Amino acid sequence: MFDTVHLTNMLRSEVEGIPETGLPLDAFPDKIQEIILNLARYENFNVEYTASIVLSAVATAIGNSCHIRIKGEWKTCPSLYMMLVGRPGLGKTPPLGFIYKPINEYDDRLHEKYNEEYDEYERAMSAGKHGSDGEEQLLKKPNFVTTVIYDSTPEAMMNIHQHNQRGITLVVDEILALFNSVKRYNSKNNLIEDLLTAYSGQPLKIIRKSESRPVLIKNPCINVIGSVQTNMLQEVFRAEFLANGLLDRFLFVYPKNRKISGWRREERNTARPDIMNQWRTIINRILSIPCILDDKGTTVNPRILTMSDDAEEYFYEWYNGIIDAVNAIENDADVESRKMKLNGHVARLALLFQVMKWATDSGDMQYIERDSVESAIRMIDYYEETYRRIQETIVINSIGETKEVWLSLLEERFTSGDAVIAGRKVDMSRRTVYYALDQLCRLKHPLIEKLQHGVYRKLMTENTDAPYTIALSSCQDTVQSSQSAKVQSATTLKSEDHE
Structure with missing residues (x-):
């Protein structure tokens, strides 16, 4: 049966063109594939959205019940921050609702239990807090426990997490709504700082005047998943979120094929598999893993999974390759902070893959095995490729007529200082200039190349008309034919410089 499902999945993947997407679907257990x-x-x-949402849902279901030991005393829960990127209508929300349905059903059961306990509490309160022997009893008000949060203030979110030590997940239809809540609550909102702290596994301590006592979450486990439209990416990639490392903690899903698939009719008598029940069985088994707390109920004692010897050796060899590449960089400014977060991403995904194997009867939970680590690395390679394409999209969308003229003001070989001076002539900030230099070097068909620190060379010769416009035309539907007054002025400056 296993071989049949495995072979069938391979053939279906080929027919559906999934290998062309870059998604390593075969990294998942056969039943989940x-x-x-x-x-x-x-x-x-x-498929790309669905597979990624599966990872998010599994991370939610595991929560603080299981952690992975990365190295020494460095252990982490499997929480993921994930962003689904795409044009309207590409289908980001429907799979999110389907995949998270069993967890929402789990929350419904928690809600029913809470209502029963609260009704009992109110009856006892109205009876005068007395027991059957007539002695007064101290009654504890029940706490509302839930897992998935769709809309909540940061304060309420932390209160909910305090009462659900297993962990919580923020599911937001538009990720910008989450980011913009920082502005909504002004200086009182520490949401971004809390997310950064939680991802690092550090305790969350919230002290506010509105709270009778501080909120302390010793073992935070917060998942985040939301969507963003392609034309809003520049709003997400704001300098503040790049500087504080928030975006380094996100995995991005940006399908290569951005065409919406047409609907296919099925014959009415065609047998259809009970997909929801199959998925519910897997998630419920993961939710059944106990999240053990201490006697006070404030500290979790998760099951710690350690990598097997060959898995650890493979993991270290992979990450040492990244370390060697970073050590070879002389200028600190050229080091990508995102690369230094990849070890944590891979470890979390390796835990997810191992638990998925156990939940589908294709593995156990004695160790994190090598194939789980290999699957995690393949998934990270996929996510990093999508991240690169997002960066390319942002650059292409941001390079308008102003930046075209900025490039035209530069000689074929130029320094970063020359680029900054040219940028001033078209009102480009120093930060924007350095960002543009970096990203123009990273394009699939780079417009410039970095020869050495601070020295660049154009890759497009100036013996063609509007060379940079031509280079960009393959990525843009139209190219503006007229220039603004500022651009015309900058063009005049270039002519004067050559005279």
């Missing part, structure tokens, strides 16, 4: 492929067929879900 089958679910993802069936959702693509019967629900018209995008």
